[in-house]
Amino acid sequence: MRILLVGHSLLSPWTSYTHRALNRLGHSVERFYCTNLLVDRLTLSGNKDLSAKGSGPANGARGAREAWHRWRDARLIARARAFRPELILVLWGNTLSPELLRTLKKESGARLATWWVDDPFRHRAEKLIPLYDFFAAHLPSPDENLAWGDQELSGSATQRTSRSYSVLWKETFKRPLGNESWSYHLEEIRESLGLGEPQGKILDAGCGEGVDLAIQGKRPGVKIVGVELSAGGCWASAQRTRGLAAAQVVRADLSQLPFTSDAFDFIYSYGVLHHMASPSAGLRELVRAAKPGAWVAIYLYEDFQDRSPGWRIFLRLSNLPRHLTTRLPHRLLYALCVLASPLVYLLFTVPFRLSQRVSFLKRRTSRMPFRHGSNPWDLAGDLYDRFATPIERRYSLSSAQALLREAGLREIRIANRRGWMAAGIKP
Ligand SMILES: C[S@@+](CC[C@H](N)C(=O)[O-])C[C@H]1O[C@@H](n2cnc3c(N)ncnc32)[C@H](O)[C@@H]1O
Numbered sequence: 001m002r003i004l005l006v007g008h009s010l011l012s013p014w015t016s017y018t019h020r021a022l023n024r025l026g027h028s029v030e031r032f033y034c035t036n037l038l039v040d041r042l043t044l045s046g047n048k049d050l051s052a053k054g055s056g057p058a059n060g061a062r063g064a065r066e067a068w069h070r071w072r073d074a075r076l077i078a079r080a081r082a083f084r085p086e087l088i089l090v091l092w093g094n095t096l097s098p099e100l101l102r103t104l105k106k107e108s109g110a111r112l113a114t115w116w117v118d119d120p121f122r123h124r125a126e127k128l129i130p131l132y133d134f135f136a137a138h139l140p141s142p143d144e145n146l147a148w149g150d151q152e153l154s155g156s157a158t159q160r161t162s163r164s165y166s167v168l169w170k171e172t173f174k175r176p177l178g179n180e181s182w183s184y185h186l187e188e189i190r191e192s193l194g195l196g197e198p199q200g201k202i203l204d205a206g207c208g209e210g211v212d213l214a215i216q217g218k219r220p221g222v223k224i225v226g227v228e229l230s231a232g233g234c235w236a237s238a239q240r241t242r243g244l245a246a247a248q249v250v251r252a253d254l255s256q257l258p259f260t261s262d263a264f265d266f267i268y269s270y271g272v273l274h275h276m277a278s279p280s281a282g283l284r285e286l287v288r289a290a291k292p293g294a295w296v297a298i299y300l301y302e303d304f305q306d307r308s309p310g311w312r313i314f315l316r317l318s319n320l321p322r323h324l325t326t327r328l329p330h331r332l333l334y335a336l337c338v339l340a341s342p343l344v345y346l347l348f349t350v351p352f353r354l355s356q357r358v359s360f361l362k363r364r365t366s367r368m369p370f371r372h373g374s375n376p377w378d379l380a381g382d383l384y385d386r387f388a389t390p391i392e393r394r395y396s397l398s399s400a401q402a403l404l405r406e407a408g409l410r411e412i413r414i415a416n417r418r419g420w421m422a423a424g425i426k427p
Pocket residue numbers: 161162165166185205206207208209227228229230233252253254255269270271272275276385
């Protein structure tokens with residue numbers, strides 16, 4: 001591939017490392033340095049020194065820098081025209097202006113990619129990242145990550161959702177998963193709805209701890225991107241997919257995906273939309289990113305409207321603790337869920353298993369909650385999921401169908417499996 005690599009300054013080792021790595025991978029790469037440390041240093045110190053004495057000379061320093069930027073931008077555009085790259089990779093996402101990015105794209109027809117080294121939820125990042133076709137975020141350690149950007153997410157519910165899952169995925173990461181080729185959530189959706197095995201570019205929207213990413217990223221012919229809101233989830237997903245070139249993780253809010261329209265061959269989102277402030281806006285965004293003809297599949301909690309009054313009362317009662325639990329410190333809540341897990345296993349999973357041996361009871365208990373536990377400690381994550389998240393919406397069959405229809409999906413399929421598995425095709 002022909003890549004124009006827009007690096008930092010001549011002294012930046014990252015630019016030469018990246019250049020060497022891309023060359024080794026067989027790409028044809030040209031380098032362009034977009035920062036001149038000398039100019040920046042002189043004009044910045046000019047600004048600082050002179051600002052106290054009045055605005056004129058400071059304007060002069062700023063003017064000099066602007067003139068240098070104009071000259072640099074013109075050189076970069078000329079280089080892109082001459083080299084005709086297929087990809088322009090800007091190493092530091094915040095170095096080029098939106099106008100320059102638009103011009104580069106128009107003049108060269110290349111795709112734009114960047115590595116965003118700091119918080120991709122900052123104001124400037126929010127303006128710039130959508131102009132890129134691809135971006136990768138810097139993923140530091142999970143603790144570093146907790147402070148990273150969460151305070152600037154839009155709305156306190158989104159913030160709390162992000163923090164609660166950060167804690168969950170860091171906790172569950174401590175538990176070995178064993179053989180990661182077992183069937184996971186994408187398989188469950190596919191099986192329930194009779195969908196074929198997806199190929200090409202897949203988006204896992206709200207990929208959580210990245211188990212599906214690690215499974216799908218090993219399938220030939222698949223490139224999978226996981227988008228995840230929580231820092232801990234991004235971190236766990238990055239760890240699980242380390243060394244898997246076909247799986248990528250991007251930290252982003254599903255309601256503002258950093259992808260161009262019509263980009264993915266298959267999109268799914270398991271257990272995410274019902275935790276969003278606006279599930280319909282989230283689903284519309286997924287549909288936007290899907291290619292025409294692609295399946296968009298989701299999993300939603302059910303509201304038990306089609307069940308007996310006993311189950312509906314049970315759901316109401318089990319929701320009551322949420323008034324308290326959604327306000328508890330996350331780590332404390334997780335510890336409580338670990339303690340409660342064996343009890344729930346005993347009350348739900350064990351009776352379900354026994355009932356499956358009695359034909360009279362088999363059908364009656366077939367939709368028992370928490371029937372899927374595989375061992376007494378296994379349900380801690382599910383309990384936490386139920387009791388930590390500030391937003392939890394539930395759907396009837398008809399409201400789930402309406403959600404998909406209103407997002408513009410066609411040929412809708414829907415099945416009940418511990419909630420609604422639903423999918424539709426983007427026309
Ligand atoms: C119940 S978990 C499901 C995780 C994963 N899909 C799975 O099947 O294991 C929901 C995930 O959605 C993420 N999430 C919630 N709101 C989101 C948003 N607005 N954008 C992106 N991810 C979000 C959470 O951080 C969490 O990891």
